[in-house]
Amino acid sequence: MIARCLMIGAAALLLPSMSAAAAEKPAKKEKKEKWATKAITDKPQPVTLDPAKAYILVRSPGQIAPVLMRLPSDEAAAAHEADRAAAFARAHLSWRKRVASIELEAKVGGNDPSKRRKPTEPTLENFGYPSYEQKHTMYLGPQNRFSKVDGSVYLQEAPPGAYIFYAVGATCACLGTVSFDAPAGKVVALDLLPVNNPDGTTPFQLGGATFADARLPAGSVLPAALKPAGPRDNWFGITVDRVMPVAGVFTYVRGKQVAEVAEAVAAAPEAPAGDPAAGQP
Amino acid sequence: MGGLLLAAAAMLASPVTAQEAATSTDVTKIIPDPASVVMPKLDFAETDADRADYDKYFYFHRADTGFEEALADLRECDGMAQGLQSGLQYQQVPYPYAGTMAGAAGGLLGSLIAEAVVGSANKRSLRRTNMRRCMGYKGYARYGLQKDLWQEFHFEEGFSSEEESKRQAMLAQQAKVASGTKPATGELGI
Numbered sequence: 001m002i003a004r005c006l007m008i009g010a011a012a013l014l015l016p017s018m019s020a021a022a023a024e025k026p027a028k029k030e031k032k033e034k035w036a037t038k039a040i041t042d043k044p045q046p047v048t049l050d051p052a053k054a055y056i057l058v059r060s061p062g063q064i065a066p067v068l069m070r071l072p073s074d075e076a077a078a079a080h081e082a083d084r085a086a087a088f089a090r091a092h093l094s095w096r097k098r099v100a101s102i103e104l105e106a107k108v109g110g111n112d113p114s115k116r117r118k119p120t121e122p123t124l125e126n127f128g129y130p131s132y133e134q135k136h137t138m139y140l141g142p143q144n145r146f147s148k149v150d151g152s153v154y155l156q157e158a159p160p161g162a163y164i165f166y167a168v169g170a171t172c173a174c175l176g177t178v179s180f181d182a183p184a185g186k187v188v189a190l191d192l193l194p195v196n197n198p199d200g201t202t203p204f205q206l207g208g209a210t211f212a213d214a215r216l217p218a219g220s221v222l223p224a225a226l227k228p229a230g231p232r233d234n235w236f237g238i239t240v241d242r243v244m245p246v247a248g249v250f251t252y253v254r255g256k257q258v259a260e261v262a263e264a265v266a267a268a269p270e271a272p273a274g275d276p277a278a279g280q281p
Numbered sequence: 282m283g284g285l286l287l288a289a290a291a292m293l294a295s296p297v298t299a300q301e302a303a304t305s306t307d308v309t310k311i312i313p314d315p316a317s318v319v320m321p322k323l324d325f326a327e328t329d330a331d332r333a334d335y336d337k338y339f340y341f342h343r344a345d346t347g348f349e350e351a352l353a354d355l356r357e358c359d360g361m362a363q364g365l366q367s368g369l370q371y372q373q374v375p376y377p378y379a380g381t382m383a384g385a386a387g388g389l390l391g392s393l394i395a396e397a398v399v400g401s402a403n404k405r406s407l408r409r410t411n412m413r414r415c416m417g418y419k420g421y422a423r424y425g426l427q428k429d430l431w432q433e434f435h436f437e438e439g440f441s442s443e444e445e446s447k448r449q450a451m452l453a454q455q456a457k458v459a460s461g462t463k464p465a466t467g468e469l470g471i
Contacts, residue, residue: 125307174361175418199471201414231357237364240411242418255354255419 035070035136039144040155046215047155054160054182056138057189057221059209061151063142066192067167070136070159071179071229080132087129091122133164134235147213160184164229165243168194171202172234176242176257178206178249179229187216190224195244203244228257308449309356315348318457321434323464325427335425335469337409340435341459343421352456358415359452362408363438401439408438417471424464434458 040047040055049055058066072080103113120126138158146155164179166172171194182188189209196202208223228250234240245251250259323340325331331338343351413423434454436443443451 175415200410201417201471231361234361234364234411237407239407240361240414252418255415 035159037138037156037158039140040146040157041144042146042148044215047217049185049187049217049220050157051185052160053157054184055187055220056140056156056158056163056182057146057187057209057211058140058154058156058192059151059189059211060154060192060194063145063152064192064194065139065141065169066154066165067172068138068140068156068163069133069166070138071162071164072132072136073161077132080135084127084129088122088124088127091127095119095122131233131235133166133232137166138163153211153213155187158182164232165190165192165204165206166232167236167238168192168204170236171239171241172232172236173204173243174232174234174240175255176231176252177229178226178243178246180208180224180226183222185220187211187221188224189221190226201241202239203241205244207246228259230257308446311449312349312352313453315457315460318348318453320457320461321454322430323426323458325430327425327427327466331427332425334428338426338428338431338435339413339423339469340426340431340455341416341421341423342461342464343419343459344463346421346460348456348460351459352453354416354419354421355452355456355459358412358419359448361415362411363442404439405437413471421459422468423470424466425469 056068058064060066099118102116102118106113106116138156140154140156141152144154145152147153160183162179162181165177166174180188180190189211191205191207191209193205194202195205206226208225210223211221213221226246226249231242242252248260250257252258341355346354417423434451436448436451442448
């Protein structure tokens, strides 16, 4: 009975704290950015391109499962950072409530609150909020090919913007990848070849592709203009490798990309660990 | 009883102030004085059994490389090898892909990943592969080491992770070796 009274009293004391916590609760976001992509499959009819969408075409000698990610515009990066800050505030508030509850329970039970095990405090450094790229991931293949002539061709409709190549199956290009622009109303084409080297490494050979198909509008296909995009975190915990040097675009010096023509593309500002140093010599 | 409630009230008045004040030092950012890092023992009488295990037990070295640079490279590669998911002290609930096309398609990649990373042994093997590729691409040569000596300043990680302070202490020793005298033994390649 005494314990029950104590708990009720403690709960009453907790209320103002909870109210204050509720007041700190970040306001809900008004509008969410929509993210959707669509595979264009092998149909005999001509493809009608949506002028508001971009189209990414990946050609490979065999069936593969490429993973691409969209890079944020300045505006999208700012919005993403705001989302992350709000999510962090919610997580920290939740942690504080949990710690307060643990300490209160210990005190009421006559125990030393400092000896109770508490959850790790979320900090801006260890807060595991997904990057913009992770939230804007595009999975292609290995099925739903657009064409099976001379290999496998995948065609994906996606929002226009800049994209990075991230992985094929369970191997990522985390140690060095490339980006390319995908403008609205166009088909951006790239050749992709996963390479198996005798030393056990499995890098990716990428290049802009010249591709023609009568089902695509004349003049709509552009070879992807690749740019060095630096490393990316191993978000999925898979095997790491990299994109092979692209002649006239970039090479590697001691594992870091060195741009030969284009400027390196900066990574999303979110990354909680391992800030990518794109294109640094 | 009143005393207890008062104590509880006092605690709630500043529920986590002490916690917040106790700013945790990020051990992954500290650059130790190389002179304070113990150089591990590397010399041993090589046997066939040792050579058979060089795919597991090895260390790195690169010429013209300072301790700080080697430590930065090892930390970067350790992060790549570990994978971000297991490298965080605090994990946010995974982002809500449920119900989206990307989420549905992601199931395919997820199954591929699951197939590739089944079991603790496979995870340890994956870590070794990733360390070798990452350090190899950075120009570090790989040298074989006896298992007992290797275990003195390396760690393996399957489903469980080594405590961060221990990880960093071992990475510092690895950096001391990587930036030290060139080993007399043969290079193993990536």
